Amino acid sequence: MNLPPSYPANLPLSHPALSATDPELAALIGAEEQLQADTLRLIPSENYVSQAVLEASGTVLQNKYSEGYAGRRYYEGQQNIDQVERLAIARAKALFGVDHANVQPYSGSPANLAVYLAFAEPGDTVMGMALPMGGHLTHGWGVSATGKWFRGVQYGVRPDTGLIDFDEVRDLALKERPKLIFCGGTALPRTIDFAAFAEIARESGAVLVADVAHIAGLIAGGAHPSPVPHADVISTTTHKTLRGPRGAMLMSREEHAKAIDKAVFPGLQGGPHNQTTAAIAVALHEAAQPSFRDYAHAVVDNAKALAEALLARGFDLVSGGTDNHLILMDLTPKDVPGKVAAKALDRAGIVVNYNTVPYDPRKPFDPSGVRIGTPSLTSRGLATEHMPAVADWIDRGVTAARTGDEDALATIRAEVADLMAAFPAPGLSRD
Template sequence: MHQPPISQLSSADPELARLVEAEAERQYAKIRLIASENYVSQAVLEATGTVLTNKYSEGYAGRRYYEGQQVIDKVETLAIERAKAVFGVEHANVQPYSGSPANLAAYLAFAKPGDTVMGMALPAGGHLTHGWSVSATGKWFNPVRYGVTKETGRVDLDEVRDLARNHRPKLIFCGGTAIPRTIDFPAFAEIAREVDAVLVADIAHIAGLIAGRAHPSPVGYADVITTTTHKTLRGPRGAMILSSAEHGKALDKAVFPGLQGGPHNHTTAGIAVALGEAAKPEFRNYAQAVVDNAKALAEALRERGFELVSGGTDNHLILIDLTNKGIGGKPAAQALDRAGIELNYNTVPFDPRKPFDPSGVRLGTASITTRGLEATRMPRLAEWIDRVVGAAAEQDEATIDRVAAEVRELLATYPMPGWSAHTP
């Protein structure tokens, strides 16, 4: 059953309660490899379900537009101070509703419509809000995009420098949504300084690894740092903007009143809890284990003939090109889901297929590491992925069913925060 229990919800709305329980059990029964997902602690779950959701709090601590903020101000200040301590920054804003508004705040603070901005192209691993055409950022600004080289699958920083010199962007984004390699923040900072651009490091995927010292930090290099608070950081679905004190006022003004109204105080509380957890020594062990698992899984997949973009990984994320396996990313992802292994289909650099039927899949190890799986389990996981991908290509549902049973048997020995197989 769900932990903490949802007895009142079950009584008031049994239909919805059944759906919540079903989702919790689904998360328990599957190997969750979606790189942008994780399991939060029960403490984070409890914080996000408190009466803090009742309070409206436009403005910032000490400067609100509604009365009765004596407690809320302390909650938000606690989250801010913990963010500053964990990441070693001078300023933190914990109010953005998600990663996209956090990135939009950087545009609003430092650019005007029509200005040139630069970011990684979406098919190469960038994010929609880094200037891609279907996003408001690609429609309201003049986007210049960099990618990766076909031979290495890595960013060519010489190309980035040439583009920056030729186009003189106001903003340069580094980071993205499908980047399996370490981001060279010092090199990006040097390029941004040369063209007098504001460097924004989007660390949504790797924030927990940075907090746990398993990935280099952009602090001291990027003018602005944006991040979601879930993924590797293991917090609720929210976001933060980190910066030097110099840029704090402009960013705060961009978030409120520029883009949104009152913050979600229950989410702010959950962020504070997650940051408190990230400050503990055991979180460093977790972050390193995430990377160790990813590297072990990548090597095991390579040994089974899978083609990995960039040849492997430095972080939590693996991007696989399935072209040589004779199957597209979408049918492979759907078959793996039926087998109890959850990931997402994804474009790969220079993908000849369409975005909704791409050549690749993306996976990450943050969630399974939270469940307690270790690097010694990764060869077995690679074997299951290999069997299912082969079975999907042959439309062999019997093999997929057998793998699903084996997955359930393994996961029964690994507890999940938020759900228990036993009624207390």
């Protein structure tokens, strides 16, 4: 068997049945476990799930097909599956305080597609934040199906502040009269003003959709305002800050429940992934515990502390900082393209993603910025006192990227590994 280069030969494979059946794949999984254990993961959409979530994801629920909804299935033998789905729904409704929850969407993009199917017809106008400004592909951006099948109009942020100008959003909404208005995105470092969006949606006659995929865990933990009093529909993934499996949920007011359910099934997909539904239920149970509230607030505290430390080292942060879990850096003043910096930091054991910044003159695959976040490092137990060291590593890594100093990157990687060894990652099968 050829082990991947990053897999330590002296460590046993951690999945015995898989190792016996497919040792090559087992070795790759082992190598990924080791990589996640040794590196500082700063991609804001990533996290570590608990061992309980992992176990629920890999149960015999995988074996069961369950088209339809609890009590209204097209297959027999649903006695236990119905209870699993009802449990996940009840926990979602209780945690977020919503009238209705659908836990069947396969992921965030299909969940957003179901919203279109529920409330719009092909060719209708929809409105969302432009992708280069921090929005999401499925908010009507041109290369997405949502931009091809619907007429997408986009709002952005002010070039001087990096913040949304709600007067401009209102003017655009009243001019275009969209069926849907999306708020939320993938690179928004500031608190989303759901009330302001709701007022604009009411005035323009639109359905307001809050896409809280990135901040769902912060909302559940009370570290970010909730969209529930304001939005007609809430779309979210169940991973990221919520620390669940790769899945999604749609939540809504009761008046929209039937439209949402019909759009998910049979409108968009077939049978739900029952093992994922179970893992979502576990994650929601964990998020209802007092310790999760502490976690959510620690994520924000760490992000703010990291932003302050980066600003002190001369980094240009979009909007000047952060209110949530993520930071968007414009590396133009550092004279290093985002992609070059991201790849160098990866070699230093610091995992980030290169990202466009608002009004970026560079192309999306070679942008000016880097996006980082604190959910994963907070899950490992790192706190505000560790953020200056993280900022120092980033600073040294970006400098090494500019100068081509591979020895400096190797030194950083060793330092990162030492700290990570002191803070074991949840859910990994080896220390």
